Each structure stands twice: as structure tokens, then as C-alpha cells.
Amino acid sequence: MIGMLSFAIYSCSSYDTVLKSTDGNLKFRKALEYYQEEDYVRAGNLFDMIVNVFKGTTKSDTVSWYQAQSYYKQKDYILGGHYFKTFAEQFPYSPFAEEAEYLAGYCYFLESPKPALDQENSLMAIETFGSFVNKYPNSVHVSEAKEITVQLKDKLVEKSKNAAILYYDMGYYKASIVALANSLIEYPKTKYREELMWRLLDSNYKLAQNSVPEKQKDRFQVTIDEYYSFISEFPNSEFKKDADRIYQISVKFTTN
DSSP: OHHHHHHHHHHHHHHHHHHHOOOHHHHHHHHHHHHHTTOHHHHHHHHHHHTTTTTTSTTHHHHHHHHHHHHHHTTOHHHHHHHHHHHHHHOTTSTTHHHHHHHHHHHHHHTOOOTTSOOHHHHHHHHHHHHHHHHOTTOTTHHHHHHHHHHHHHHHHHHHHHHHHHHHHTTOHHHHHHHHHHHHHHOTTOTTHHHHHHHHHHHHHHHHHTSOHHHHHHHHHHHHHHHHHHHHHOTTOTTHHHHHHHHHHHHHHHHO
16 A cells, blocks of 8 residues: 555656656657557646747647547547647648548537537538548548538538427428428438428418418419429328428419
């Protein structure tokens, strides 16, 4: 027990000595040692201290790479993503550049919240993965980057869809139509496409129903157009029965 306590005290003392040292090479060596020992907090602290010391030297990209990795290994994906993105921008010809750009996107993805919350990290991940795929089309990570991008885009569509449903439930059919149409334009291949198109049709129908008489005919005509778009793409949809009913009612209004 005394031996273990003595080792801990020595270890802390040794780390404190390195922190106070003005020898950049000593800090670099110790930072690598801590990293290899999986003591990522101490490693990260030391790399933070020397990243500017080695700026412009042959060790600059190595220090910055391990700085980013130290935060990534701590599961601090916000700082990890920031440092990986900075690395990819500052060292585009480094052998670590490809992996850094991929991991930047991956960190943003890991910080992406539920659809109801702000999606800034989702957008950052999509942007970063898009840049990554363009720069490194033959990378082993391309397939995964594309798959994650699809997941993130579906999350954005789900957020938009939920907003549209809220507008719909509140009777704000114009706002619902705009939100749904924008989602379909921006994310045409989403897995929610059938539901979005059905809700767009139904929102147009509800808007027409609740319109003043002089606007009803035109709006029911728009509903009919949406019906044709929907049924041509999803002829066997689970919503077909309701869609047919909407069509029949709309036709009656436009032919009177």
C-alpha cells in the first residue's frame, strides 16, 4: 500500500515537473509516453502546451495529430472534431490528413442529437463528409461516410417532417406545405419520401377545404396534381385508399 502511494506521488510529481518544464522536446516525449499508456488527459494537456512550440517544424503535424487523437480518445468529440478539422485544413499533404478529415466528420456525427434538437453538428458532419468523399474518393472510409450522411439527412428530414406535422395539427396548412415541399426538394431520396408526399397531398386537401370559396377551385386543382404525383410514384401505398377519397372529392369541386 505504501509502495503504491509512493508511486502515485512520484507519478504526479513527475507530471508536475514536466508541466513546469520549458523543454519542449521533454514535453513531446512525455506526451507520447502518456498517450501510449492511454493516459489521454495528461497527453492532451501536454500536446496543448507544445502545439505552438513546434509550429512550422517537422514535428508540427505529429503534435497536432496526437492533440486531436487525445481528445478523441477521451470521448470529447467536440474538441476532437475541432482539432481534426483544423488539422486537415492546416496539413493537407500530411499522411494523417485523410484520416483526420474523416474523423472530424465522425466526431460531429457522434455529437449529433435527436431530431427535435438543434442540428448544427449534423450539418457540420454532412458538410465534412461531403468534402472528404470529394477529396478522397478511393478511401476505405467512403462507404461508411456515405452511409452516415444518409442517416444524418434522414434526421434532418425527420425534424422538418415533425415541424410540418406540428403545423398540420395546429391547422397551419400553408406552413405545413412549405416545410414538406422543402424537405422533398432538399432530400429527394429520403426513406420518409412516401410519408412526406402523402402529408403534402393531405395538407393541400385540408388547405383547399378550409379556403374561402373563391380560392377553393384552384386549391383543389393543386390537390389533384399532388394526387397524381403521389399515386404515380406509390401506386400501392398504404395511404392509397385515403388518397383516392381525396381525389374524388377534389374532382367534384373542380368540375362544378
